[in-house]
Amino acid sequence: MIRNPILPGFNPDPSICRVGEDYYIATSTFEWYPGVQIHHSRDLVNWTLVRRPLERASQLDMRGNPDSCGIWAPCLSHADGLFWLVYTDVKRFDGNFKDAHNYIVTSPTIEGEWSDPVYINSSGFDPSLFHDDDGRKWFLNMQWNHRTESYGGAPKHPAFDGILLQEWDPKARALKGPVRNIFAGSPLGLVEGPHLFKRNGWYYLTTAEGGTGYEHAVTMARSRAIEGPYEMHPQTHLITSKDHPNAVLQRAGHGQYVETPAGEAYHTHLCGRPLPPHRRCTLGRETAIQKCIWEDDWLYLVQGGVVPDVDVPAPTGAESIEKPTRIERTFDKPSLPPEFQWLRTPHPERLFSLAERPGHLRLFGRESIGSWFEHSLVARRQEHHSFRTETVVEFEPDTYQQVAGLTHYYNRHKFHAVVVTLHEKLGRVVTIFSCAGDFPHGRMSFPAESGVSVPDGSIHLAMEIRDNDLQFFWRGGGSNDWVALGPMLDAGVISDEGGRGEHGSFTGAFAGIFAFDTSGRAKPADFGHFVYEVLE
Template sequence: MIRNPILPGFNPDPSICRLGDDYYIATSTFEWYPGVQIHHSRDLVNWTLVRRPLERKSQLDMRGNPDSCGIWAPCLSHADGLFWLVYTDVKRLDGNFKDAHNYIVTSPTIEGDWSDPVYVNSSGFDPSLFHDDDGRKWFLNMQWNHRTESYGGAPKHPAFDGILLQEWDAQTQSLKGPIKNIFAGSPLGLVEGPHLFKRNGWYYLTTAEGGTGYDHAVTMARSRQIDGPYEMHPDVHLITSKDAPDAVLQRAGHGQYVETPDGEAYHTHLCGRPMAPKRRCTLGRETALQKCVWRDDWLYLAHGSAVPAVHVPAPKDVEPLKQPVRIDYSFDQPELPKDFQWLRTPEPARIFSLTERSGALRLIGRESIGSWFEQALVARRQEHHSFRAETVLEFEPETYQQAAGLTHYYNRHKFHALVVTWHEKLGRVVTIFSCPGDFPHARMQFPIESGVALPEGPVHLAMEIRENDLQFFYRFSQEADWTPIGPLLDAGVVSDEGGRGEHGSFTGAFAGMFAFDVTGRAKTADFLSFSYECI
């Protein structure tokens, strides 16, 4: 069986592509660098992260991108001996405008180097590329209408002004021919995330609707002509949990169709797993997969309901690989462990090094933990509702403007951090910074005031998240007992719904290491190890 979500933790907007017996899923990464996660599977059950293709400054520079901007809704396809990846780099979230720029990159292989991007357009986000059986290529994206009161956190239907279609000329690498608005969406509204495929002479269009919160859905329509008119699915929505508040997989929508070599039908979708009592999704929007069947040239979920299932029949008999309960990361290689990413900058050598000190991840203090430009924060996704993370830190601050530590992080106004810094009377201290989502002011709090004085030497830092509760710990040596520090903090604010609510931000929670030096002197902090354990 397939057990959903197949990609736990922050992995939204899944675009699936099959080449032979190999399946690939591309997901959004927003402001996290490198851009786009691509997972691989040969059985639809077991998935492995194999590539983040947008990895060079010539491909992607997100310095200055606000929280929840950056890489939205990639579309992965294969044609003409190439993999094609289409994506948006969004430069603005709040206000009437989005400034959403769409690009295409290509590569002969998933694992190889990908091309520099070719600019396509900026009329809206969520692009996709459809390769027709006559050799023509078609570019789709939603059209954004700024003449509304739609803004980050409170989307309005009129801003989502239908799905645009235009032909793409691969030779000139440019759009050509008329621009047509082919689909206005269903009455649910907020139409986005278009994907086209063709079967039995029908063009099928699936879109995401209802916003990316609890009213989310995959809507389906079909036409004999690529530019329409499109008729709606008999049930309108192929996948949705909007009318099933008790379903395990909530916020279901935005996905793509795929067939196995034997013609079995599946459809990806994003989902969220909220925690009681406030229905907050600390794991962000995750990727799930549903088995489908065809009836009367319409697609339906195989189990007979539009509400997504947790357990889904796989195309062949295969056991899920056992995942480790604890992962211990060492920093003795010249590259980061593949689970880790950083924020925005294409110049990682300015924020971290794995070679300046053998066996350590050296973070170079730059801007604050809330910066949109250059901050030294290296982290991995939270994949479980309850987990423990530990690190060992060597850091000698000289002023309170220098700090380093361990963080449970979502964005600039939703994080908790266990911090080593300096205090004028106590000297080196361990303390807590907490920013519990009190948007729009994003005011940081200091739950233990000045902190606890530290002796010389390395400091061991830990945090335990048990669903909605976070507790920090510290100790001075491997042999010492862990000492809890500070009160229980609200881990649930480090979620999509924390702060201003379900449409206010779109990423997920991370556990990681950070350093900053707002003096501008670039003080370094050495992290000797990191571990992540499901508890």
């Protein structure tokens, strides 16, 4: 069986593409760098991260992008011997405008170097590229209408002004011909995330609707002509949990159709797994997949109805590979471990080095935690509701403006951190910084107050998260005994729904290490390892 989610943790907006026996899923990365995650599978069961293609300044620079902006809803396809990736770089979140710029990059292979981007348009986000069987290519995106009461955190249907279609000329590398608004969506509203495919002479359009919270859905329509008109699916929605609050997979929507070589039908979708009692999704929006069947040239879930299943029949011959429950990463290679990312900037050499002190990750203290420009944070996704992380840091601050530590991080308004810094009376200390969703001010609290003095040498830091509870720990380099620091904190606020609510942000929680130096002297901190361990 396929066990959902197939890509746990922050992996939203899954676009799936099959080439021969190989499946690829591209997911949104928002403000995290490099841009777009691409996972590979041969059986739809086991998935491996193989590429983040937007990796250099000529392709992507998100410095200054607000939280939950950046790379939205990529679409991955293959035609003419090339992989095609279209995506949006969103530059604004709050207020009426989005400033959403759409691009295309290509590569002959997933693992190889991808081209510099070709600019397409800025009329809305969630672009996709459809390769028709007559050789023509069609570009789709939702159209954003700023003349409404819709704004960041409170989406309104009138802003989501239908799905646009225009022909793409690959030789001219430009759009051509008329712009057509081909689909206004269903009464659920908030239509976005369009994907086209063709079968038996029908053009099928799947879209995301209802917003990316608990009303989310995959809506389906079809037409004999690509420009429409499109008739709605008999059920309207192919996949949704909106009327089923007890389903394990909530927030189901925004995905894409794929067929196996044997003709079996599947459809990806994003989902969330909320924790009681507040229904907060600490793992963000994850990727799942459902098996489908065709009846009367309409697609349906194989289990019937619209509610996604956790366990789904896999293609013949698939076997699940057990994943490790403890991963220890050292920093003795020339590149970061594959699961790690940083924020926004295409110039990571200003944030960290793996060469300056062999065997260590050196972070250079830059701007404060939560900066939208240069933030020295290196982190990996939270993939389990209960886990423990550990690290060890060598750091000798000479002012309280210099800080290094371990963090449970979502964005500038939602994080907890255990840090090493300097106190003018206590000397070098470990203490806690916490920002529990205070929007728009981002005010920190200090649950351990001034902290506790620590001995010379390296300091080990750890945190344990068990569902909604977080506890920090520390120990000196010469001790084997972990000491709890501060009170139990609310880990559930480090979630999509924490702070300003379910549409106020929509990425996911990370565990990582960071440093900042607001004196401007770029004080370095050296980290020796990073452990991520699943807890029962």
